[in-house]
Each structure stands twice: as structure tokens, then as C-alpha cells.
Amino acid sequence: MLACRNLVKHYETDRGTVEAVRGVDLDVPAGGYAAIIGRSGSGKSSLLSMIGGLSRPSAGQVRIDGTDLWAMREPEAAAFRSRRIGYVFQFASLLPNLKAIDNVALPARLAGRLGRRDAAAAAGERLADVGLTNHSDAFPAELSAGEQRRVVLARALMNEPALLLADEPTADLDEQTEREVMALLQAVSHERRATLVLVTHNLALAAEARQVVHIADGVIVP
Amino acid sequence: MRGFASTGGLLLMLAIQNLARRQTRTWLLIAAIALASAVTFAGVVAMASVTASMQVGLSRVGADLMVVNRDALTNITNALLTIEPTDSTVAADAVPKAALRGIAGLSAQRILRTDRSGFGNAGEQVDLIGFDPTTDFTILPWLSERLVGTMQPDDVILGGGRDLPLGSQALLFGQPFRIYGKLARTGSGTQERGVFMREERLLALAPAIRDRLGDVPPMLAPDRVTGFLIRMAPGTTERQARFSLLSKIPDIKVIVGDALMTGIRQGLVAVLGGLVLLVIALSTSTAVMVALLFSAIMAERRRELGLLKAIGARNRQIVGVALVEAALATAGGAAIGVLLGLILLRLFERVLVHHLGEMGIPFLWLDGARIWAAALACVGGAALIGMAGASLPAWRMGRRDIYDLLWKEG
Numbered sequence: 001m002l003a004c005r006n007l008v009k010h011y012e013t014d015r016g017t018v019e020a021v022r023g024v025d026l027d028v029p030a031g032g033y034a035a036i037i038g039r040s041g042s043g044k045s046s047l048l049s050m051i052g053g054l055s056r057p058s059a060g061q062v063r064i065d066g067t068d069l070w071a072m073r074e075p076e077a078a079a080f081r082s083r084r085i086g087y088v089f090q091f092a093s094l095l096p097n098l099k100a101i102d103n104v105a106l107p108a109r110l111a112g113r114l115g116r117r118d119a120a121a122a123a124g125e126r127l128a129d130v131g132l133t134n135h136s137d138a139f140p141a142e143l144s145a146g147e148q149r150r151v152v153l154a155r156a157l158m159n160e161p162a163l164l165l166a167d168e169p170t171a172d173l174d175e176q177t178e179r180e181v182m183a184l185l186q187a188v189s190h191e192r193r194a195t196l197v198l199v200t201h202n203l204a205l206a207a208e209a210r211q212v213v214h215i216a217d218g219v220i221v222p
Numbered sequence: 223m224r225g226f227a228s229t230g231g232l233l234l235m236l237a238i239q240n241l242a243r244r245q246t247r248t249w250l251l252i253a254a255i256a257l258a259s260a261v262t263f264a265g266v267v268a269m270a271s272v273t274a275s276m277q278v279g280l281s282r283v284g285a286d287l288m289v290v291n292r293d294a295l296t297n298i299t300n301a302l303l304t305i306e307p308t309d310s311t312v313a314a315d316a317v318p319k320a321a322l323r324g325i326a327g328l329s330a331q332r333i334l335r336t337d338r339s340g341f342g343n344a345g346e347q348v349d350l351i352g353f354d355p356t357t358d359f360t361i362l363p364w365l366s367e368r369l370v371g372t373m374q375p376d377d378v379i380l381g382g383g384r385d386l387p388l389g390s391q392a393l394l395f396g397q398p399f400r401i402y403g404k405l406a407r408t409g410s411g412t413q414e415r416g417v418f419m420r421e422e423r424l425l426a427l428a429p430a431i432r433d434r435l436g437d438v439p440p441m442l443a444p445d446r447v448t449g450f451l452i453r454m455a456p457g458t459t460e461r462q463a464r465f466s467l468l469s470k471i472p473d474i475k476v477i478v479g480d481a482l483m484t485g486i487r488q489g490l491v492a493v494l495g496g497l498v499l500l501v502i503a504l505s506t507s508t509a510v511m512v513a514l515l516f517s518a519i520m521a522e523r524r525r526e527l528g529l530l531k532a533i534g535a536r537n538r539q540i541v542g543v544a545l546v547e548a549a550l551a552t553a554g555g556a557a558i559g560v561l562l563g564l565i566l567l568r569l570f571e572r573v574l575v576h577h578l579g580e581m582g583i584p585f586l587w588l589d590g591a592r593i594w595a596a597a598l599a600c601v602g603g604a605a606l607i608g609m610a611g612a613s614l615p616a617w618r619m620g621r622r623d624i625y626d627l628l629w630k631e632g
Contacts, residue, residue, distance in 0.1 A: 045629075046625075049624075049625040052532070053624075054528075054532055054623070054624040054625045054628065055623050055624065055625030055626075056623060074536065074537055075536050075537075075538075078531070078534055078535065078536040078537075079534065079536075081532065081533070081534050082533060082534025083534075087532050087533065089529070089532075089628070091525075093529050095236075095239075095526065095529075096243075097239040097240075097242070097243055098239070106232075106530075106533060107533045107534050109229065109232045110229065110232065110530070110533065110534045110535045110536075110539060111534050112229045116231065116232075155533065159534075
């Protein structure tokens with residue numbers, strides 16, 4: 001389902017070229033669960049951003065269900081990201097002035113897929129899926145860190161994506177909340193048969209994945 | 223269609239919420255736009271009113287120069303130059319053919335003085351003046367009353383010294399004419415006792431005049447006119463024009479009008495041109511200010527924009543939010559500015575216009591429809607300037623890599 005071939009990412013900096021990812025090949029089957037682990041600066045977030053259509057590779061190819069992600073033009077790529085990929089970022093990625101339900105509805109409304117009412121109804125269902133039915137009218141600042149992460153997960157699920165990408169989704173959470181969020185993430189991806197790719201420092205979390213990819217200095221190591 | 227409407231509503235909602243998020247900054251932006259718009263709106267309306275007043279007021283000053291046959295009589299009053307009736311004529315194409323530079327207005331006139339037209343009392347002397355309403359700038363500005371509609375071929379205008387009701391009929395050489403309008407008193411004999419008609423209508427009277435007078439006066443020949451009235455363009459001096467005319471056209475004399483008034487008119491035209499440049503400069507600086515502000519706003523929202531793109535926002539939607547936001551702020555500011563501008567105009571009216579009125583100088587305000595049009599143009603223009611200012615930073619931000627927006631500084 002997810003197939004990466006010879007992915008390379010260079011960054012130009014004031015101190016010269018940084019090779020963040022150097023020729024990575026990666027396959028994750030449909031409905032699979034892969035964890036990418038590595039130290040800070042190893043290139044795991046860069047790899048995930050190329051997989052998710054957030055950062056154009058310097059070279060190489062990313063195919064999702066056979067579609068070459070980086071061969072598409074901008075509008076098609078945006079529509080593809082909206083329809084097929086759900087993101088859970090490592091920071092609180094909610095728009096502060098929107099209520100929880102509006103944040104969740106955002107991907108469907110940006111895609112023009114659903115009208116305001118239909119999007120709100122669907123967002124309400126996604127919030128129910130993550131156990132936040134009673135918080136739909138809350139603004140992000142009124143939610144706890146764990147609740148915010150659940151809202152982000154609900155938003156990631158809004159367009160029923162085939163691929164869920166989570167970049168250290170529990171980085172700033174306490175241990176109990178981290179377990180709850182991870183359990184939820186795995187449960188909803190399993191229920192929807194979505195492919196889950198997780199970037200984490202946490203080896204214990206990674207151990208729960210069916211596939212663990214260890215990356216160091218931009219390359220996959222055994 | 224549903225998607226389009228839904229996305230449009232979403233962009234509007236996001237833009238409003240962005241504006242509401244930083245209220246102090248939003249109000250400062252609105253205040254800046256309001257001040258600029260107030261000055262622009264009040265300036266434009268006052269300028270247009272001054273221009274309209276000048277067009278009437280200074281048009282009445284009449285011509286700067288007059289070109290007649292060397293033997294012709296002329297009349298210079300405080301108000302205007304007029305050609306006195308004479309049999310001396312000049313070629314109808316003399317001045318146009320000379321192709322002089324620096325002429326802003328050129329109007330030919332044919333003037334026939336007769337006491338056998340049958341107009342008025344028996345044997346009453348009347349000056350029949352043929353002119354072209356499309357090029358005229360010395361007769362129509364003096365029109366004080368007229369019938370509704372444009373001047374028809376069989377219409378005549380009476381000089382200020384004559385008294386016949388509008389719409390009534392008058393006979394000239396046995397042919398009927400309708401009294402279309404009447405001039406204000408000018409103080410010039412020819413104007414006061416004149417009967418003005420379209421030049422082609424005066425030429426058409428030639429057979430009737432020949433029947434009554436025995437021959438056709440020379441100014442009724444199609445290729446001759448009694449004289450030309452000339453208005454000079456700004457920057458042209460009376461001396462240059464006069465020299466040029468005398469060197470190119472033989473057997474003429476050039477009469478110069480009131481040099482002081484000519485200078486005032488030319489100066490005012492130049493000042494108004496300068497005011498237009500000032501408005502353009504103000505608009506440009508506002509656009510630059512909005513562009514700078516939106517560059518900062520876009521940079522501040524970098525991560526948020528990256529997030530929107532990550533979850534499916536297209537570049538045009540990112541640009542759209544910024545444009546809607548800029549348009550709302552600037553149009554809102556301009557609407558407030560128009561209200562402030564109306565207050566400024568009210569002050570202007572109380573101070574300057576009132577004093578002008580006391581001195582007997584008329585001031586013509588634009589009519590309500592045009593003031594509304596100016597207000598709408600001001601609001602629309604401000605929205606366009608705002609969108610122009612925001613478009614480049616938004617477009618640049620929209621094109622950046624999502625990863626850069628989410629995680630990189632600057």
C-alpha cells in the first residue's frame with residue numbers, strides 16, 4: 001500500500017548541504033502498522049513528511065495505493081492529502097479560534113466535500129469515536145492536552161483516510177494520557193483498516209507495531 | 223457548487239476569526255486605512271467639486287485669444303473676449319490648418335448684424351451668431367436658463383439683454399425658431415443682444431437672407447468665419463501662441479484676453495493634476511503598508527498555514543483567506559473613512575465654501591449620486607489595494623513547502 005523507493009532529502013543551510021534522508025526504501029502493507037524510530041536528527045520526521053506529502057523529496061518516489069504522490073500537481077496533491085492521508089502532529093495543531101467540532105470538520109470543508117451542516121454532523125461522529133461527544137463546542141484552550149490530541153485524531157479521521165501518519169503524537173503528554181492516546185490511535189486505525197505509520201522516540205510504543213523501522217543518519221539500519 | 227459555496231463561507235469565517243484574534247492590530251490597520259480613505263474621499267469629492275465649479279466659473283472667463291481679420295472690430299470686457307460683428311472674415315480652416323500646439327479649445331463663430339431679420343420690433347438690430355455647440359466654450363457656460371433636453375437644429379439662444387419666454391417661437395428671415403435658452407448678462411453688447419444658433423442653421427439661412435438683402439454676407443460662405451476663439455493649454459504663454467499664429471496665418475490680428483485670469487486657470491489645472499498625483503501616492507503607500515503588515519501576519523501564522531495545507535488546503539485557499547481578510551479590514555476601514563471624509567467635507571463646506579459664497583464665488587458640490595459613487599469607489603478601491611498588498615506575501619507563503627511552514631523558522 002505504501003511504497004517508498006530511494007527517497008532522498010537534502011536541505012540547504014548556511015553551513016552547507018544537510019543530507020537528512022539518504023536513499024530509503026520502505027514498504028508498509030495496507031492496514032499495517034509501522035513505527036519509525038531513531039534519535040533526534042536521524043531523519044525520521046523528514047522521512048515521514050515526504051511520505052505524507054509535506055516535503056518534496058530531493059529524489060525518489062512515494063506511492064500510496066499505486067499513486068505517485070509527488071508526480072501530482074498542487075491542487076490534486078492537496079485533494080489527495082485531504083482524502084487519503086490523516087496527520088497527527090507532535091504539536092498542538094488545532095486552530096485556536098475554532099471550536100473542537102469546527103477543527104474536526106475542517107478537512108471536509110477545505111476539500112469542499114461536505115457542506116457546513118453535513119461536515120458538522122460527520123465531525124460530531126468522529127468526536128464520538130474518540131470519546132469527546134461532550135466537548136464538541138469547546139475551544140482548544142478549554143481542553144486538556146490529551147483531549148486536544150484526541151480532537152486532532154478525530155480530525156485526522158474526518159475524511160476516512162487510508163493512511164494515518166503520527167509524528168511523535170504523545171511527545172508532551174504524561175504517561176497515562178500517552179497510553180490512552182496510543183491505544184485510541186491503534187484502535188481507530190485498526191477499525192478502519194487504515195495503514196498507520198508512527199514516528200516515535202519511545203521504544204516501548206514502537207514495540208507494539210508490527211513493523212519497526214530504525215533510522216540513523218538518514219538511512220534505515222537493521 | 224455546494225463545495226464552492228462551502229469553501230467560500232469557510233474562507234470568510236477563517237478571515238473574520240483571524241481579524242478578531244488580534245483586535246488591537248486589526249483596529250490599528252482599520253484606523254490607518256480609515257484615515258487614508260477619509261483624506262482620499264474628501265480630497266476626491268472636494269477636488270471634483272472644485273473642478274466642476276472651475277469649469278463653470280472659469281469657462282465664463284471665455285477665451286484667452288481671439289483670431290479675426292486684420293480689419294475686424296473686437297471687444298474685451300472684464301469677463302470675456304467677443305468678436306464684434308463685421309464683414310471682415312478669415313478662412314474657416316485657417317487656425318485648424320496651422321496645427322498650433324498648446325491649444326486646449328478652439329471655437330469658430332460667424333456673426334451677422336442685421337436690422338432686417340424681422341426679429342423683435344420693426345427694424346430692430348440683432349446680431350445672429352452661429353456657433354458649434356460641440357466646440358463652444360464661451361457661449362454655453364453663460365446659459366442661465368434653458369428648456370429640458372439638448373439644443374435642436376431650429377433652437378436659438380437669446381442674449382441676456384433680450385426677453386422672450388422659453389419655448390416660444392421667433393421668426394428670423396421668415397423662418398420659425400424655438401427659444402431654447404437664455405444667457406446671463408455678460409456686459410458685452412454682442413452677447414447681450416445676440417441670437418445664437420447652430421452654425422449650420424445660420425448657413426442654411428443664406429438663401430432667405432439673399433432674398434431679403436440682395437446678397438449673402440461674406441461670413442455666411444461655408445469656407446469663411448468671422449473669427450476664432452482660442453483657449454490655451456497649461457504651459458502655453460500668450461506670447462508663444464500669438465507669435466505662432468501671426469507667423470502662420472496672414473492678414474489676421476490676434477487679440478489677447480485677460481492674462482491674469484488665464485494664468486489663474488492654468489495654475490489651477492496644474493494644482494489639480496498635482497492633487498491626483500498625491501492621491502495616487504497615498505494609495506501606493508497604503509498598498510505597501512498593507513503588504514508589509516500582511517508579510518508579518520503571514521510569517522506569524524506560518525505554522526497554522528502549514529497545518530491548513532497539510533490537511534488539504536490548496537494554495538489558492540491560503541491566498542483566499544489572506545485576501546478576504548485584507549479586503550474585510552481595508553473595506554471596513556474605508557467605510558469608516560468615508561464617514562470621516564463626510565465630516566471633513568462638512569467642515570470644508572462651513573469654512574471655505576461659506577466664505578466663497580460670501581464673496582459671491584459659486585461653489586458647486588457634486589450631486590448625491592456622484593458622491594455615493596465616489597464613496598463606493600473609495601471602499602472598493604481600498605479593498606483592491608488591501609488585496610493587492612496581501613496577495614504577494616500570501617502567494618509566497620502558499621507556495622512554500624508544508625514542512626518548512628510547520629517546522630522551520632523564518
